[in-house]
Amino acid sequence: xxxxxxxxxxxxxxxxxxxxLISIYNVVAPVEKGFNNFAFEQIRTADxxxxxxxxxxxxxxxxxxxxxxxxxxFELGDELKVEPVTEYENLVLFGVHTCDIAGxxxxxxxxxxxxxxxxxLIRKKHITIIGIECNNYCDxxxxxxxxxxxxxxTGYDLMFTELSEHFIVHVHSSKGMExxxxxxxxxxxxxxxxxxxxxxxxxxxxxxxxxxxxERRYIPxxxxxxxxxxxWQELESKCLSCGNCTAVCPxxxxxxxxxxxxxxLKRGERYRxxxxxxxxxxxxxxxxxxxxxxxxxRQRHRFYRKFRYHIDRYGMIFCTxxxxxxxxxxxxxNLKEVLTSLIRESEAKIWRKWL
Amino acid sequence: xxxxxxxxxxxACCEGCQLQVANLGEMVLDLIDIVDIVEFREVMSEKWxxxxxxxxxxxxxxxxxxxxxxKKIREKSKILVALGSCATIGGVxxxxxxxxxxxxxxxxxxxxxxxxxxxHTKAVHQVVRVDYFxxxxxxxxxxxxxxxxxxxxxxxxxVPEYPVCVECKLNENVCMYDRGLxxxxxxxxxxxxxxxxxxxxxxxxxxxLTINPNSQGFKDVLKKFGIPEDxxxxxxxxxxxxxxxxxx
Amino acid sequence: MAKVVIKDSxxxxxxxxxLEVKTQTEKEKLFKLVFEDKTWLDFEPGQFIMVSLMGxxxxxxxxxxxxxxxxxxxxxxxxxxxVTNSLHKLKAGDVIGxxxxxxxxxxxxxxxxxxxxxxxxxxxxAPLRSLILYAIDNRRDFGEIHILFGCKTPGELLFxxxxxxxxxxxxxxxxxxxxxxxxxxxxxxxLITSLIPGVDIDPIRTYAAVVxxxxxxxxxxxxxxxxxxxxxxxxxxxxxxxxxxxxxxGRCQIQNLYCCKDGPVFTFKEIMDMAEAL
Numbered sequence: 001x002x003x004x005x006x007x008x009x010x011x012x013x014x015x016x017x018x019x020x021l022i023s024i025y026n027v028v029a030p031v032e033k034g035f036n037n038f039a040f041e042q043i044r045t046a047d048x049x050x051x052x053x054x055x056x057x058x059x060x061x062x063x064x065x066x067x068x069x070x071x072x073x074f075e076l077g078d079e080l081k082v083e084p085v086t087e088y089e090n091l092v093l094f095g096v097h098t099c100d101i102a103g104x105x106x107x108x109x110x111x112x113x114x115x116x117x118x119x120x121l122i123r124k125k126h127i128t129i130i131g132i133e134c135n136n137y138c139d140x141x142x143x144x145x146x147x148x149x150x151x152x153x154t155g156y157d158l159m160f161t162e163l164s165e166h167f168i169v170h171v172h173s174s175k176g177m178e179x180x181x182x183x184x185x186x187x188x189x190x191x192x193x194x195x196x197x198x199x200x201x202x203x204x205x206x207x208x209x210x211x212x213x214x215e216r217r218y219i220p221x222x223x224x225x226x227x228x229x230x231x232w233q234e235l236e237s238k239c240l241s242c243g244n245c246t247a248v249c250p251x252x253x254x255x256x257x258x259x260x261x262x263x264x265l266k267r268g269e270r271y272r273x274x275x276x277x278x279x280x281x282x283x284x285x286x287x288x289x290x291x292x293x294x295x296x297x298r299q300r301h302r303f304y305r306k307f308r309y310h311i312d313r314y315g316m317i318f319c320t321x322x323x324x325x326x327x328x329x330x331x332x333x334n335l336k337e338v339l340t341s342l343i344r345e346s347e348a349k350i351w352r353k354w355l
Numbered sequence: 356x357x358x359x360x361x362x363x364x365x366x367a368c369c370e371g372c373q374l375q376v377a378n379l380g381e382m383v384l385d386l387i388d389i390v391d392i393v394e395f396r397e398v399m400s401e402k403w404x405x406x407x408x409x410x411x412x413x414x415x416x417x418x419x420x421x422x423x424x425x426k427k428i429r430e431k432s433k434i435l436v437a438l439g440s441c442a443t444i445g446g447v448x449x450x451x452x453x454x455x456x457x458x459x460x461x462x463x464x465x466x467x468x469x470x471x472x473x474x475h476t477k478a479v480h481q482v483v484r485v486d487y488f489x490x491x492x493x494x495x496x497x498x499x500x501x502x503x504x505x506x507x508x509x510x511x512x513x514v515p516e517y518p519v520c521v522e523c524k525l526n527e528n529v530c531m532y533d534r535g536l537x538x539x540x541x542x543x544x545x546x547x548x549x550x551x552x553x554x555x556x557x558x559x560x561x562x563x564l565t566i567n568p569n570s571q572g573f574k575d576v577l578k579k580f581g582i583p584e585d586x587x588x589x590x591x592x593x594x595x596x597x598x599x600x601x602x603x
Numbered sequence: 604m605a606k607v608v609i610k611d612s613x614x615x616x617x618x619x620x621x622l623e624v625k626t627q628t629e630k631e632k633l634f635k636l637v638f639e640d641k642t643w644l645d646f647e648p649g650q651f652i653m654v655s656l657m658g659x660x661x662x663x664x665x666x667x668x669x670x671x672x673x674x675x676x677x678x679x680x681x682x683x684x685x686v687t688n689s690l691h692k693l694k695a696g697d698v699i700g701x702x703x704x705x706x707x708x709x710x711x712x713x714x715x716x717x718x719x720x721x722x723x724x725x726x727x728x729a730p731l732r733s734l735i736l737y738a739i740d741n742r743r744d745f746g747e748i749h750i751l752f753g754c755k756t757p758g759e760l761l762f763x764x765x766x767x768x769x770x771x772x773x774x775x776x777x778x779x780x781x782x783x784x785x786x787x788x789x790x791x792x793x794l795i796t797s798l799i800p801g802v803d804i805d806p807i808r809t810y811a812a813v814v815x816x817x818x819x820x821x822x823x824x825x826x827x828x829x830x831x832x833x834x835x836x837x838x839x840x841x842x843x844x845x846x847x848x849x850x851x852x853g854r855c856q857i858q859n860l861y862c863c864k865d866g867p868v869f870t871f872k873e874i875m876d877m878a879e880a881l
Contacts, residue, residue, distance in 0.1 A: 037529040057527045067525045071614045074657040080698045082657065084612030087604045115613040115849050122609065227878065240541050240572050242520035254853030257846045261504055261658045263385040268658045270614070274525060275852075279517040280567055282854060285844050286662075286684040289817055291857075291879065295569065301856075301879075309859035328524070330532055330541060330576045510659060510685055 001197070006189035007169040007180055014167065018046035020183045021092060025128075028063065029094040030056055040093065051095060054138040055322045059100050059250035060093050064107055064123055065274075071119065072270040076261060086119035092128045092179070099142070099322040101131055101156050102149035103250025109314040110253055128175045131156040135200065136207055141323030143336050145208035146216060149320045151201065163196045211321070212339050219317065222346055223308035227300070231341045236296035238331045243276035245325035245333070246302065251318040252276070277301050303338065359408035359507065362394035363438075364428055366414030366421050367448050367476070371493040372439030373397045373413055379496060389507065407432040409506055412485075415441040415448040415597070416477040429483040434506055437479040438499075440492035444563040445478040445597025447492070452476055452596045478597050487512055492561035492594065495547040515545040516566050519558050523549035531557050537582050539590060542568045561594050613849055616655050616700030617642075622675055623695050627761050631681045631726065632691055633667075637674070639698070644676045648733035649708030649812075649840055649868045653848050654678065655700030660686040663845040663863070666704065667729040669736035679729040679761065705848040706867050709734050709838055714810045717836075718746040720802065722823055724795050724815020725754045728761050730840055730867075731814050735769070742774060749776045749802050753795030753815075757781050757788045776802070795819065799826035806831035814840040820881050824871055837871035841880070 009017055021027050022043060029049040030038045038053040040060050066087075075081040108124070111117040133152055134144075144150040152159045157176035160167045168189055171177050180186050214222065246252040256275035261268035275282060278298050283291040292298050306319040319335070326334040363373050377398050379386060386392075393403035410432035416422055429435055440446035451459050452475050460468030479485050489502050505512040515521075519540035523530075526549050531538035539560030540552065551558055577587055609615075618639040625633040638644065644652070644666065651665040662684070668677035682691045693699070708730075719738055723731045738745050750769060754760055760779070770777040778798050780791035791798065795815070811832055813823050820839060827837055843855035843862040850864035858877045860866065874880035 033527075033529050035529050035533040037533060039527050057524070057529070071612065072616070076658050078698070080616065080618045080657065080700050082616050082655075082700060084609050084615040085606055086609050086612070087606045089604050110851065113850065117851060118609045118612050122607070237569070238572055238575065240518070240520075240569050240576065241567070242518050242524075242541050244520055244524050247521065247524040253851070255846065255851075256854075257661060257852070259658055259660060260501070261508075263382065263389065263500060263504065265389065265504065265507065265658075270655075270657075270661070272846075272852075275854075276517075276521065277853060277856075279521065280565075281516055283844055285842055286687070287816075291843060297879075304858065305853075305856075309856075312859050328530070330530075331572055332576075332579060508658065510689070 001194055003189055003191070003194055005171050006194065006197075007171060007186035008166045008189050008193055009169060009186050010166055011162070013185060014051070015046040017183060017185050018043075018049055018094065020185065021094065021179070022046070024182055025092040025179075026090060027092045027094055028060075033057070049095065051132065053095070055097065055099065055142075055324050055327070057328075058248060059103055059322065059324065060096055061103060061107060061250050061253070063091060063093065063127060064104060065111070065120060065253055065255075068271055068273045069119065070269045070271045071257070073267070074270065075267050076265060086122055088123045088126045090126045092130060094130045095132045096129050096156065097134055097138075097322070098131060098152050099144045099149045099320040100250050101129065101152070102147070102320040103322070104129070105155045106251040106310075106314075106316060106318050106320070107253055109316065113314075128179065129156045129158075130176075130179070131159040133159060133161040135162060135204065139323065139327075141326045141334070141336070142321055143211040143319075143323065143339075144321030146210050146212045147317050147319050147321045148216065149322075150208045151204065161197060161200065163193060163200065166193060168193050168197050211336055212343070214339075214343050216317065219307050220311055222342060223304060225346050225349070226342050229342055229345050231338060231345055232296040232300040234341075235299040235333060235338075236294055238333055239278070239295040239299050240331055241278050241280070241295055241298070242330070243278045244328045244330070246276040246278055247274060248324040248328050249306075250320050250322055250324070251306065254282075277305070299333070307339075358389060358391040360393045360403065360405070361390045361409045361411070362392070362403060362407045362432075363397070363411045363413065364394070365396065366412065366425065366441070366479075367417040368414030368439065368441040368446075370397055370413065372489075372491070373411075375493045375496055376411075376499060379500075382496075382500065386503075390503075405431075409434045409436060411436045411438040412442050412479050413438045415445050416474075416479060416482045417448055417451070418471075418473050422474075422482055425479060425483055434486045435479075435483065436487040436489060436502070436506070437485045438489050439494050440490060440561045440563070440594055442479045443488045443490050444595060445476050445481075445600075446561070446594055448476040449594070449596030450592065452599070453592065475600070476597055477600060481597065481600050488514055490514060490544060490562035491547055492559070495550055497548070498546050514562075517545050518565050518568075519543045519545045519547065519549050519552070519562075521545050522547070523552050523558075526553055528552045532580060537577070537580070537587065537590065541576070542570075542573055542591075559593065560591060564591070564595055564598065613847075614702070616702050618698050619701040621693055621695050621697045621699065624693065627679065628759050630683075630759075631679055631761055633677055633679050633762075634690070634693075635675050635677050636699070636701070637676075638701070643673050644701075644704060646670050646676070646704035647708030647711065648737050649730050650704040650706050651730075651848070651863075651867060652678070652701050652703035652705065653845075654686070654690070655702075656686055656689050657700065659689045661700075661846075662686045663705075663848060665730035665733070665840070665867070667732045669733060669740055671737065671740050679726065679732075681726050703848060706863055707865065709812055709840075709868050711737065714812075715744045716746070718804060718809040719748045720804055720809050720811040721748070721750045722795060722799070722811060722813045722815070723750070723752045724819040724823075725759065726761065727814030727816070727819075727840075728752060729814075731812060732762060732765070734812055739775075746808065747776065747804070748774065749778075749804065751778050751780075751795060751798045751802065753780045753782070753798070755782045757785050778802070794822070796822045796826050799823065799830065802830075804830065806836075807833070810836045810838060812838045812840075817842065824881075834872040834875060835870045839869055839871060839874070840867045841869065842867070
């Protein structure tokens, strides 16, 4: 911890800071939607912002990979006239949890993989991320400690951590430094607050316990053994195929490409829109064959996308432990429980082999 | 090229779907730029004797006269579109099918019921061939325009096969089940951009059941939320009673 | 919100003009295309392109002409959906949008010096035609060439004039079969698998390239293994739903493989343990 990278702001001045931030930037922050639901929205005053919130309905991926995004504009006619476009906005995302930052890091891997997704990279360049560290679990659905997303590492411009009297702020980029300078509300960190941060981080090791009865490094093996596990079959009758789990997932990025024309039938646009491997038309080809017909196979695919396939491709687990998929599932499909059942089933098999 | 001749007809319905078309606002001007509306009782008095390029049918088929009339319209129409729930799935008129016809007649008309012969409610496609379906009670204006553009371009329109939840989640609504309400979104066809839920209402299932609903799973969910199954069946039947005719 | 034009967008399209449309069968048409900017499509046999009709949609189609042809490229399209049906209505002179090529084609460098066994079912002949034409143009790079072609009925036989030519060549062994014959059909009747036991190949020095409808693969592979072909010398090209062609949209994923990026051509060895592949 380099003391010169840290700044302090009194907790009592956080609203003042936010209002100042709003006066300079377009600020997006978590707001309350009722019934213990939250959402990232553009804010007009600091009063709207909730610093204590459970993960929002949709993760901040909606600003990086919009739900619906025009990729081409075209004119209809005999000659082909097309123009690839993208829309972006200078945004400051305030109050992003470390799990959601982990999600953005996953998206970065995929969309900067060749061929690069230019639109994504343009938008990313215009977004500043101010994180806020969780000192406690948001609720029982979270499994951030298991995937190692509970401690801030990288992927943000500023990171706020709540101490007894201050927020200690880690400045992690020049964009972050710009905010510190422009808002003029921060002072340098001192040795005492750095010590307090160290104690807090140490303490977090006790507060956050691995939520899954295995270690992260055993995950690839577990999944290599579990393709035909009965756990998937149990999901067949449970899953409603509503696609909620994938829509709310910070690392799900699958999409559909569609087009729309104006009523004049003269101009139109091609756009991409979030889509889900849980839905009927996802893997269906023109002839009508559906390559992933069973709900169990679709759920299995989702879990393998999070815990196995992308380890080979991008070297990371694509689950951030945010718990959204479990929180949103009406059928009560719970990620922690599914993983635990997989482990139990796999252990039982191994034991049988030995006996 | 002359503009396609378009007509609107109503059968057993509240005419609310046609009202949605009439209420397109400024878009109506764009609309009449590209089509020639030749018959539309709700907004004009003119009639048309010739052939129709596109006929929109609102309402369900509930007596023999209607059967004959819709057959005649079909003969005169190149393309026939079922407009709104009554036309696409039978809609609320289908609730009649839960009763004995005579009993239903007597309930409505008293002893005079014999002068008002009736049949089991049918969706339009259960009587004549339908080329395009625009679901909803009422229809969702943007979807109406999408389908119209498909028709004019000679392209098929596919009603989304997935449930309303998909669109609802994208709109970042608070789930009705979190609010303690029973919502039909999980088993209802999407395409309405979760219009009702966006406005604080539950989904009544007006667009019909998804093609491949996990009925058992949904029943388990209801049990979990303490919702009795027959309460749900009544909710489903409110719009979907005519589905039985497709299955038989 | 600021809107910018991004010329280097991977979704940008090149204008391709239709030079000629040839009706192949009731359902299939062959389109001869050139890029308007006079560049040529640099592709390997087995690769695919994304074809766009503005306002209608975009679909993946494999290129079926010879990669050595610098004058034009060809696609063979079956009318099954919205885009393909609309494509069938186009005529010579019309312009369509094209991006690509995408994916991994047949590994020519590996196949060179070996015998080649081509097994095509129905429209599967399209990507394989590209390989066949390449092999004919570079005949000396390959040993024996066997072509087995099967389709449902004689009326569905694609590239019939070329097939006539191939079957007359002395340096190609050609056999054809239909599932159901008509009175004029003089050839074999039966599934494509019935032709495999009869081909005279040295399995160790043979590469098999197999493309056909999804149901075909399991049975053909079984016959090839019986013949003694090594698992890494059986090449398969898969059809999946694709939207982006760049390994992003997720639609074509077969377990940890993207059909668009890692395929569409795979060796049997790569996918033999994958339940979702076959």
